[in-house]
Amino acid sequence: MQVDELRRFPYPFKGDxxxxxxxSTPLEHACSIEVTSGYLREIGLKRKLLSKYPERCYxxxxxxxxxxxxxxxxxxxxxxTYHPDKFMVRKxxxxxxxxxxxxxxxxxxxxxxxxxxxxxxxxxxxxxVQEDMIFMMQRDGDLFLDAGQLCFPxxxxxxxxxxxxxxxxxxxxxxxxxxxxxxxxxxxxxQMEAGDPWxxxxxxxMAGNRLDASIETFDEWGQDRKKVTKENAGExxxxxxxxxxxxRLPLTNGILFTIHTHLLPLKKLASKREWLEQFTNxxxxxxxxIAEYKGIVSYRNSVLQYLEERLKERR
Amino acid sequence: xxxxxxxxIPDKRKYLFLTxxxxxxxxxxxxxxxxxxxxxxxxxxxxxxxxxxxxxxxxSMWLSQQKxxxxxxxxLQWDKLDSIKRLAEDIGFSNEEAQYIGYGEKKTNVFCxxxxxxxxxREKETSEEKELPEIRCKHCDLLLSVSDHYxxxxxxxxxxxxxx
Numbered sequence: 253m254q255v256d257e258l259r260r261f262p263y264p265f266k267g268d269x270x271x272x273x274x275x276s277t278p279l280e281h282a283c284s285i286e287v288t289s290g291y292l293r294e295i296g297l298k299r300k301l302l303s304k305y306p307e308r309c310y311x312x313x314x315x316x317x318x319x320x321x322x323x324x325x326x327x328x329x330x331x332x333t334y335h336p337d338k339f340m341v342r343k344x345x346x347x348x349x350x351x352x353x354x355x356x357x358x359x360x361x362x363x364x365x366x367x368x369x370x371x372x373x374x375x376x377x378x379x380x381v382q383e384d385m386i387f388m389m390q391r392d393g394d395l396f397l398d399a400g401q402l403c404f405p406x407x408x409x410x411x412x413x414x415x416x417x418x419x420x421x422x423x424x425x426x427x428x429x430x431x432x433x434x435x436x437x438x439x440x441x442x443q444m445e446a447g448d449p450w451x452x453x454x455x456x457x458m459a460g461n462r463l464d465a466s467i468e469t470f471d472e473w474g475q476d477r478k479k480v481t482k483e484n485a486g487e488x489x490x491x492x493x494x495x496x497x498x499x500r501l502p503l504t505n506g507i508l509f510t511i512h513t514h515l516l517p518l519k520k521l522a523s524k525r526e527w528l529e530q531f532t533n534x535x536x537x538x539x540x541x542i543a544e545y546k547g548i549v550s551y552r553n554s555v556l557q558y559l560e561e562r563l564k565e566r567r
Numbered sequence: 568x569x570x571x572x573x574x575x576i577p578d579k580r581k582y583l584f585l586t587x588x589x590x591x592x593x594x595x596x597x598x599x600x601x602x603x604x605x606x607x608x609x610x611x612x613x614x615x616x617x618x619x620x621x622x623x624x625x626x627s628m629w630l631s632q633q634k635x636x637x638x639x640x641x642x643l644q645w646d647k648l649d650s651i652k653r654l655a656e657d658i659g660f661s662n663e664e665a666q667y668i669g670y671g672e673k674k675t676n677v678f679c680x681x682x683x684x685x686x687x688x689r690e691k692e693t694s695e696e697k698e699l700p701e702i703r704c705k706h707c708d709l710l711l712s713v714s715d716h717y718x719x720x721x722x723x724x725x726x727x728x729x730x731x
Binding site: 306308336358412413414415416420423424467468469470471474475477478 | 590678681682687714717719720723725727731
């Protein structure tokens with residue numbers, strides 16, 4: 253990782269302790285996607301996963317097609333506006349040609365007619381961006397996960413969660429319901445308006461460097477948690493940060509939720525003294541129920557020993 | 568909604584009872600409350616082996632003819648309850664307009680986190696502790712720890728990796 257990439261890493265912490273909260277803030281640069289230096293590698297991985305595990309990585313309910321077209325248009329607009337050197341859309345009425353210069357791909361289709369695309373609209377546009385994309389539809393005073401393309405999940409299953417309401421999705425998070433956080437965040441999202449997007453950063457630790465930390469493969473990558481030692485933690489353990497952006501879609505009144513996942517080895521994190529001190533304090537203080545849910549418990553001590561040794565070196 | 572016990576919900580336009588002989592016993596206190604209050608009601612038998620059984624097509628027609636403000640109570644064996652619940656929901660009964668009380672042996676579907684296969688687990692009604700054991704996915708043989716995370720779309724609970 254280059255110094256510039258370290259500078260760009262979405263370090264998530266403020267203060268010396270962490271608790272679940274609605275930490276969303278207004279998104280000033282109202283772009284749903286980000287194109288990083290890992291674009292080609294991550295798109296390659298995404299497409300491989302989609303091809304090999306379509307059920308796991310893509311789900312949609314039949315009533316979402318109009319919303320999917322809205323997302324295709326919305327994301328295409330961001331790609332061509334913020335990255336005109338990399339993406340282009342030629343339009344002649346409803347006849348569109350989407351051009352991805354990074355991949356040297358062109359796709360012509362009739363907007364609104366999914367039979368002219370090789371995949372459903374959300375699945376198509378998702379294959380051109382590094383983000384995972386979740387589409388939540390609003391009805392009966394609630395939000396429902398009705399479609400999504402998810403290749404880099406942090407240990408959850410799109411195939412299981414599809415169709416669930418907001419609270420049902422978050423039911424496994426300890427304390428979320430008891431503290432009424434689910435209710436507050438739901439209300440907050442329901443009040444979002446088109447043109448005023450929000451964003452937040454979510455974090456966890458990852459033993460290994462897999463972007464694809466799906467629950468479907470937990471029996472494989474979960475084994476890596478047993479391999480963490482204070483000697484290898486610097487290179488082996490990664491801070492995993494999801495940049496999550498929320499957009500109200502004006503036409504269908506749904507919510508587009510994009511997730512861009514970033515990984516930073518602890519060795520790199522420790523190279524910034526401010527981050528090293530802060531993260532050590534946060535990890536040492538982290539309540540057990542949060543550590544348990546984030547899957548850190550079994551190797552938290554090894555990581556703390558590693559971080560504390562780096563701190564001693566710095567003193 | 569699925570409940571353990573039927574409760575009388577006052578101030579409804581009409582009360583609808585859909586049940587079998589054993590379910591009738593479960594609903595009796597609600598029926599008594601309705602009768603005592605001199606409120607209108609209809610009672611339909613279903614799912615038994617006797618001649619008084621009402622075919623599902625007739626049930627569908629009966630439910631379809633009901634007006635807004637009517638309240639539905641259904642008490643049947645768990646395996647029959649699910650199909651009637653789906654039928655009522657398709658017809659337009661919301662969770663706030665109905666109570667579903669199952670009895671007998673309950674079957675629980677477990678969704679395998681690895682292969683997405685469904686394994687059916689039989690849960691005895693008499694089981695005081697509703698805790699489900701660890702089970703083996705019948706499709707991929709993974710040992711699963713059954714969670715309380717439920718998907719109504721899959722009609723299943725999520726099974727996590729039990730041992731790493």
